[in-house]
Amino acid sequence: MLDALTSPRFLRAALPAASFAILLAAIFYVQPRAMSYFGMNLMLQYTVPIALATIAQMFIITVNDLDLSIGPFVGLTACIGATMLADTPLLGLVALAACVAAYAALGALIHLRNLPSLVVTLGMSFVWLGIAVLVLPTPGGTAPGWVKAVVGLKTPYVPYPIIAAVAIGLVVHLALMTSSYGAVLRGAGGNPRAIGRAGWSLLKIKMVMYSAAGFFGVLSGLSLIGLTSAADAHIADRYTLYAIAGVILGGGEFVGGRVSPIGAVIGAMTLTLTGSFLTFLKISPDWQIGAQGGILIIVLALRALINRREG
Numbered sequence: 001m002l003d004a005l006t007s008p009r010f011l012r013a014a015l016p017a018a019s020f021a022i023l024l025a026a027i028f029y030v031q032p033r034a035m036s037y038f039g040m041n042l043m044l045q046y047t048v049p050i051a052l053a054t055i056a057q058m059f060i061i062t063v064n065d066l067d068l069s070i071g072p073f074v075g076l077t078a079c080i081g082a083t084m085l086a087d088t089p090l091l092g093l094v095a096l097a098a099c100v101a102a103y104a105a106l107g108a109l110i111h112l113r114n115l116p117s118l119v120v121t122l123g124m125s126f127v128w129l130g131i132a133v134l135v136l137p138t139p140g141g142t143a144p145g146w147v148k149a150v151v152g153l154k155t156p157y158v159p160y161p162i163i164a165a166v167a168i169g170l171v172v173h174l175a176l177m178t179s180s181y182g183a184v185l186r187g188a189g190g191n192p193r194a195i196g197r198a199g200w201s202l203l204k205i206k207m208v209m210y211s212a213a214g215f216f217g218v219l220s221g222l223s224l225i226g227l228t229s230a231a232d233a234h235i236a237d238r239y240t241l242y243a244i245a246g247v248i249l250g251g252g253e254f255v256g257g258r259v260s261p262i263g264a265v266i267g268a269m270t271l272t273l274t275g276s277f278l279t280f281l282k283i284s285p286d287w288q289i290g291a292q293g294g295i296l297i298i299v300l301a302l303r304a305l306i307n308r309r310e311g
Contacts, residue, residue, distance in 0.1 A: 052220035054246030065117035071240035077221030082141025082231035107210025151226030169265035189257025
């Protein structure tokens with residue numbers, strides 16, 4: 001039993017949850033009043049949009065790509081949600097569906113032309129931002145009432161952001177990690193040649209994963225305006241870094257299709273808590289991104305030590 005608990009595999013799987021627990025304990029030590037329903041709800045209120053963006057990034061990383069445009073894309077969908085979806089719901093739904101289709105086409109382009117995803121998505125980040133500015137030139141708009149109602153649910157005993165984040169992680173875990181087609185999708189990142197020889201279309205897989213990323217990016221943008229009640233083209237600029245960091249904190253790797261949906265959600269929750277923790281320490285917001293990067297480096301260093309022990 002002790003050997004199993006100290007095995008590198010178990011330690012690597014437990015590292016995301018352990019990081020979250022340690023950070024939560026540090027917050028409760030620094031600010032005991034945070035140990036309440038209201039305190040947890042306040043600290044984790046932005047968990048859902050960050051978790052959804054992290055899951056979107058995870059789909060891209062699963063096929064050995066990296067998306068540097070997820071932040072501006074979430075901002076674009078937020079602008080569409082606060083304008084078109086609120087004023088003319090049908091037009092808004094069509095626009096959001098077009099965004100998902102554009103992501104699928106992006107995956108097809110990267111695969112067919114064998115283009116580096118870093119370069120393509122970096123370029124697309126300016127495209128998404130430009131369209132967002134055209135849709136909403138100045139901050140404003142209003143979130144649809146049903147979006148605010150869903151995001152603002154009040155649940156007994158456990159804050160809604162925690163319940164929603166756990167549900168997101170479980171649903172994606174069941175779809176990607178336990179289903180036969182999920183194994184094929186992950187295999188496209190781990191061994192694409194074998195998947196291709198087995199008769200699966202790598203083009204279709206790429207499009208499926210990119211469209212899934214687009215879909216969760218749309219959900220992230222809508223949930224974000226449900227919390228802010230308005231939108232801005234730059235509302236989610238930091239989400240690109242948050243999404244990448246969340247996947248890595250959750251045990252994901254850049255190659256090999258090695259990801260963990262539940263770990264990614266825990267990573268997103270850890271990042272959300274980090275902002276609150278640094279605020280309690282009275283660290284300037286200008287320095288908080290650097291401090292969050294430092295936490296990421298520490299976690300990666302611990303994982304490297306675990307991997308070295310396994311080797």
